[in-house]
Amino acid sequence: xxxxxxxxxxxxxxxxxxxxxxxxxxxxxxxxxxxxxxxxxxxxxxxxxxxxxxxxxxxxxxxxxxxxxxxxxxxxxxxxxxxxxxxxxxxxxxxxxxxxxxxxxxxxxxxxxxxx
Amino acid sequence: xxxxxxxxxxxxxxxxxxxxxxxxxxxxxxxxxxxxxxxxxxxxxxxxxxxxxxxxxxxxxxxxxxxxxxxxxxxxxxxxxxxxxxxxxxxxxxxxxxxxxxxxxxxxxxxxxx
Numbered sequence: 232x233x234x235x236x237x238x239x240x241x242x243x244x245x246x247x248x249x250x251x252x253x254x255x256x257x258x259x260x261x262x263x264x265x266x267x268x269x270x271x272x273x274x275x276x277x278x279x280x281x282x283x284x285x286x287x288x289x290x291x292x293x294x295x296x297x298x299x300x301x302x303x304x305x306x307x308x309x310x311x312x313x314x315x316x317x318x319x320x321x322x323x324x325x326x327x328x329x330x331x332x333x334x335x336x337x338x339x340x341x342x343x344x345x346x347x
Numbered sequence: 348x349x350x351x352x353x354x355x356x357x358x359x360x361x362x363x364x365x366x367x368x369x370x371x372x373x374x375x376x377x378x379x380x381x382x383x384x385x386x387x388x389x390x391x392x393x394x395x396x397x398x399x400x401x402x403x404x405x406x407x408x409x410x411x412x413x414x415x416x417x418x419x420x421x422x423x424x425x426x427x428x429x430x431x432x433x434x435x436x437x438x439x440x441x442x443x444x445x446x447x448x449x450x451x452x453x454x455x456x457x458x459x460x461x
Contacts, residue, residue: 338390
């Protein structure tokens with residue numbers, strides 16, 4: 232149980248275009264979803280936290296107009312990288328949890344974004 | 348505020364020998380602590396978590412960790428390493444206070460020598 236999927240697993244786009252990444256909890260209702268960014272051989276950096284039906288909370292230094300997050304239902308959150316540039320190339324990982332604050336996060340497999 | 352420090356970026360052990368991956372944390376509130384493993388090209392998987400219950404936590408694949416408040420440590424151990432344990436391991440701290448962040452350590456790459 233507690234499976235989280237991400238789509239697509241890999242995406243290559245041209246500079247200036249927008250890319251949408253989907254995160255789905257397949258067998259549970261996720262009250263909270265998290266979006267992370269992971270640079271090569273580095274740790275995960277939390278970008279934002281989203282609760283179903285409300286606006287996402289962005290971490291300091293993360294541009295909310297650049298990284299649009301929508302958590303429209305208890306099983307789906309989307310991250311849209313707008314007007315992507317090569318420096319946005321990275322590994323984006325989502326996770327989902329439910330219940331109280333200390334509950335476990337279940338991670339998706341990640342999406343590799345390459346901006347040419 | 349809270350932070351987490353993984354003391355070793357790389358650890359190499361021989362197959363069949365014990366594994367020790369070190370993690371120290373700081374937190375203004377009672378923390379929840381987690382260890383996750385990331386195999387190449389795969390998503391993070393929860394190994395174990397501590398949430399103020401028993402201080403010795405047993406996880407999957409024979410791993411365990413002990414919460415030591417006096418030492419602010421949450422080291423991950425396994426009695427006997429297996430080749431399949433080769434991966435990146437992350438220690439994570441999360442406070443029970445809603446305003447605090449989820450903080451990942453920088454990771455420890457575990458190498459298993461035949």
